[in-house]
Amino acid sequence: MPDASYSFHNVNVGVLGHVDSGKTSLVAALSTQLSTAALDKHPQSKERGITLDLGFSSFSVPMPERLTGSVPLQNLQFTLVDCPGHASLIRTIIGGAQIIDLMMLVIDVTKGIQAQTAECLVVGEIATRHMLVVINKVDLLPAELRPKLVAKARKRLAQTFAATTFAGCPMVAVSAKPGGGDGPAPPAEGVEALIEELVKLVPAQPRPVKGPFLFSVDHCFAVKGQGTVLTGTVLAGSVEVGGMVELPELRLVKKVKSMQVFRRPVPSCAQGDRAGICVTQLNASNLERTLLCAPGTVPTFSAAIAAVEKVRFFLGTLPSKSKVHVSLGHSTVMAEVMYFGTPDGSGHEPAAALRSVLDRIRQLALNEDVKDFDFGAEYAYQSELHGLEGRPCASGAQPTTHHGPQWALLKFSQPVTAPKDALVIGSRFDTDVSKAACRLAFYGRLTALLRAEEPGELARLRIFKAKTRAGSIDRIAKDGFSAVCKGMFSKDTDISLFAGMKVTTQSGAIGTIEGSFGKSGKFKVAFPEGIAPAAPGQNSITLVFKRFIYDQNKRNMVQ
Incomplete structure (x- = not known):
């Protein structure tokens, strides 16, 4: 159990938005505790003036009364995951999607929804049930027109989010860095209201700690005389100092020497915690982003079947036998994809189409009721992945039908190491980033792993x-x-x-x-x-x- 110095409940908040929407300024205004990777400490981030990597920082508030019964700790800590907004860094954002509990979508009030805002919204739908919209830079609006213009922005955004899993989500107007510029700025405006809304979004039920230990490593560095520190977020299970952990991609098993949470020594960490885990005799230069797990629990495989759904904002076609970038675990690799579905190809009527696809998003994203693949059933080959016809968010048209459950056979260009039920995101990174188009094409969950190189393995599939x-x-x-x-x-x-x-x-x-x-x-x-x-x-x-x-x-x- 955590000691007295660890008397808080941690909630991971993803901070997403289009480049230059003010995410890092907002994080700076909120944060009281910084990790080794926070506020664009990356040298190229400072040089280019944009976030290039995931940044981590935190702040705490007293535990609200409504949570004291289910979470018997003194403080509620929010760990802010500052995600880059530039189009070319969407892979980094996808890596951050797997570790967040809540999401703040930051929108520049002077620009509204932009190209990567849609991609961030897709990531949010995949990652969490809870989103807070932060309407930033309101200080740039004329003071006499500010209330009217903010109200107009709220209405316009509410219409956009009505056809997503975040319909009716709260919105807060702020000015994270009034006046902008590099010099000293007046205090941020609207931060107190923002924190109040964040607290309201924290689920009353405590996070269940289940499954074997799984840890998403985002940074790695050596500490002279101590060993190598792996910083990241616990995705599942728990581990104690002295326990054994594995780096599955390297097939190395190590003993946990020590552990810290935001520079505070702790005896253990559990699902949802942000921590630094120290091991010995490990070359930090061999690692970038990776996974840490209970020994023998994360496999390596060359092919897989995933239950998938097409991203509603993606406007292109996704033909079978084409190649896409597939992100899972901490890997993004090329894969040849073949789609298939239920034999009757039945769809839902117009009134139920959008509701059906939103339910499917929740099911796949949160891994709820996603069953193992049935090798005994028959499936119909699809020439392409079906989507929600009408694309309500992209064009304003009303959907006409939503096809039933669909799957994808993924043949990877190289072996992949990931949990057997990993979140899967397929992307078309060959799309021109200068065009206002969503490149996230489909998402889903692994439901079966295959050894495609073995004779007869694919013959198990009745497609x-x-x-x-x-x-x-x-x-x-x-x-x-x-x-x-x-x-x-x-x-x-x-x-x-x-x-x-x-x-x-x-x-x-x-x-x-x-x-x-x-x-x-x-x-x-x-x-x-x-x-x-x-x-x-x-x-x-x-x-x-x-x-x-x-x-x-x-x-x-x-x-």
Whole structure:
């Protein structure tokens, strides 16, 4: 258990927004405790004047009365995760998405929603249920028009968020750095109201500590005479000083020598905590972002199946067999993706479409009721990933349908190390960053891991392509119970492969293929219920069957 110096409950708050919206200035106005990575300490951040990496800092408030029963600690600590806003750094933002409990979306009141604001909103939907919108730089508005313009901005933003999981989210107007510039500035305005709203968003139920220890490492450095410190956030489980941890990508197991939380020594850390874990005999230069875990709990794999949903803001198509950047764990790698779904392809009606996709976002993002993949079921191949038709947030049009559950088969360009149920984000980073387009394409959860390099592994997947062949009735037998048909097969086709399959005539009669008739590709069909002569031009027949993509017997076809 934590000692007296660790008598606080920690909540991780992601601070996201378009570049130059004032995120770092807001973090500086709020923070009272800085980590080794805070407020753009990266040398290039100082040189370029923008955030290039995740920054961490914190502040504390007395534990509110409504939480004292469920969280018996003295203080409520907010750890601020300052995420870069520049378009080229979205991969860094994705890395921060996995560790936040709440989100602050910072918007420049003079510019409103911008290109990367949409990407940040997508990250927020994937990462958390709770968002606070910070309308920043209100000091730049004319004083006499400020209340009216802020009210107008609130209304416009509320309309945008109405079609997201954050409908009705609170908004606070602030000025994080009045006057701007590099010199001394007047005190920030609106910070007290912002903190009050943040406190209100903290869930009353304590965070459950479950699963084996999993730690997201974002910075690593050596301390002379002590060892190597790995700083990061506990994603699951807990660990104590003296416990054993593994760096799965390096396949190294180390003993925890000591542990600190914002420079305070602690005997343990648990899910949601921001901590520094010290181990010995580890070269810090070999590490960047990585994972730390309970030994043997994080696998390495070459392919996987993920339950996925298309990002509503992404305007392009996502065809099967195309390559995308896939982020999971602390890796972003190229992957060839194939999409598939439920055989009937059924969708929800217009009134339920948006509600359905928002429910799906919550389910996948928060890993609620995401079941293991059923290898015994059949799935229909999709030429592309379906989205919410109408794209309500992007174009203002109303959605018409939402297709049912969809999956993606991911074949990675190199082995990936990540938790077996990791959050997955697919992106099209080849999109021109100068264009106002969302590059986040889909998101989801891993549901099964595969060893695609092993013979027969993919044959476990019962994914089929629906095939249709058309032909015509050549002549009907005198008894009216059979017919000779043509035009469906070439003369070289082994028609015995199709024997026993059902065909349907244009008038709705159902017959069974019996076999070939001669050597020209004609075949015989039996009609147990009989068949009447067709009217001129009405003698076509149709054969519909399934071919399983990964069936090792490539000639096997079923109906």
